[in-house]
Amino acid sequence: QQQVKQSPQSLIVQKGGISIINCAYENTAFDYFPWYQQFPGKGPALLIAIRPDVSEKKEGRFTISFNKSAKQFSLHIMDSQPGDSATYFCAADRGGADGLTFGKGTHLIIQP
Amino acid sequence: KAGVTQTPRYLIKTRGQQVTLSCSPISGHRSVSWYQQTPGQGLQFLFEYFSETQRNKGNFPGRFSGRQFSNSRSEMNVSTLELGDSALYLCASSPAWGDEQYFGPGTRLTVT
Numbered sequence: 001q002q003q004v005k006q007s008p009q010s011l012i013v014q015k016g017g018i019s020i021i022n023c024a025y026e027n028t029a030f031d032y033f034p035w036y037q038q039f040p041g042k043g044p045a046l047l048i049a050i051r052p053d054v055s056e057k058k059e060g061r062f063t064i065s066f067n068k069s070a071k072q073f074s075l076h077i078m079d080s081q082p083g084d085s086a087t088y089f090c091a092a093d094r095g096g097a098d099g100l101t102f103g104k105g106t107h108l109i110i111q112p
Numbered sequence: 113k114a115g116v117t118q119t120p121r122y123l124i125k126t127r128g129q130q131v132t133l134s135c136s137p138i139s140g141h142r143s144v145s146w147y148q149q150t151p152g153q154g155l156q157f158l159f160e161y162f163s164e165t166q167r168n169k170g171n172f173p174g175r176f177s178g179r180q181f182s183n184s185r186s187e188m189n190v191s192t193l194e195l196g197d198s199a200l201y202l203c204a205s206s207p208a209w210g211d212e213q214y215f216g217p218g219t220r221l222t223v224t
Contacts (some may be wrong), residue, residue, distance in 0.1 A: 034212065043116070043202050043215035044155070089155065096210025098168045099145055099157030 003027050004092050006103025014111050019077040021106045023090035026071065030092040034100070035064065035075045038087045047088075048075070080110045113139055116205050116216030124222045130191040133219045137184050137205030143167075144186040145213060146178060149200040158201075161186055162209040190221075198223045 005024045013019045023033075032051055036044035050057045050064045050073065057064045063076040077084055087107050091100040117136045125131050137144050146158040157170035161180035178188040184205075190197055200220050204213035 032210075036215070041217075043217045046212055046214060049212060091155075093210070096160075096167070099147070099160055099170055100155075100204075100213060101157070102155040104154050 003101050004090060004103045006090050006106060008106060009104070010107040010109070012109045012111060013080045015080060015082060017080050017110075019080045019084065019108055019110070020074060021088055021090070021108070022072065022074045023092075023103050024070075024072045025092050025101075027092070027094065027101075028071070029094045029097075030101075031095055032093040033064070033066065033073050034091050034093075035062075036089045036091065036102075038089065038105075044089060077108075080108075082110045082112050084108065085110045116203055116214055118201075118203050118216040118219050120219060121217065122220045122222075124224060125193050126224055127193055127195060129193050130189060131193060131221060132187055132189050133201055133203075133221075135186045135188075135203030135205075135216060137186070137203075138214060141205040141207050141214075142184050143206040143209045143211065144180055144184065145204045145206070146186070146188050147202045147204065147215075148172075149202055149218070150198075155202070158188065160209070167209055193223045195223050197221065 034049035035047045037047045038044045061078045066073045087105045090103040119134045143162040145160040159169045164180045175191045180186045200218040202218045204215045
């Protein structure tokens with residue numbers, strides 16, 4: 001049972017555009033939603049995270065939008081740059097009870 | 113602060129053998145989690161240790177085990193290796209149980 005569904009699997013965006021990646025979850029007990037960025041040959045790097053008590057969090061060019069009633073959250077990358085080309089994973093956690101549950105990942109390519 | 117370090121970075125083993133992987137968390141972090149990353153299954157939680165105690169465990173067979181030492185360093189062991197155990201094994205450290213997780217570069221295990 002896939003508890004966190006991530007889409008799209010791959011995404012191509014022009015430089016300067018907005019990249020949007022979506023995730024949906026099933027377990028209402030999840031209370032922490034991080035996004036990770038992974039480059040080839042590297043471990044995932046924590047990008048930004050949100051908890052359900054807020055609907056939006058922004059850090060630089062990265063924004064998380066959270067919709068608790070729809071059980072969905074998304075990552076927006078503004079002014080996308082070629083250096084943003086990587087695989088992005090959404091995840092969810094249930095108070096540290098059983099580790100992070102990850103989405104399947106989105107391979108993002110920013111074309112110059 | 114130095115990041116999470118994992119040793120070795122690459123490992124080739126034969127089916128039936130056992131393997132031990134090591135993880136040193138970020139200084140001051142007391143919680144260590146382990147994840148398996150494969151192209152087919154994505155990122156899956158193995159187990160988490162806090163204060164030398166296993167706090168929770170993912171859905172993996174008993175061949176996968178781990179431990180944490182008093183200095184928070186952790187090891188995971190896989191016995192009777194199978195071809196399907198070939199994966200990137202990632203260690204993540206947190207300041208405390210349930211906090212944000214920071215990943216190391218991983219150990220690439222190949223079973224032949």
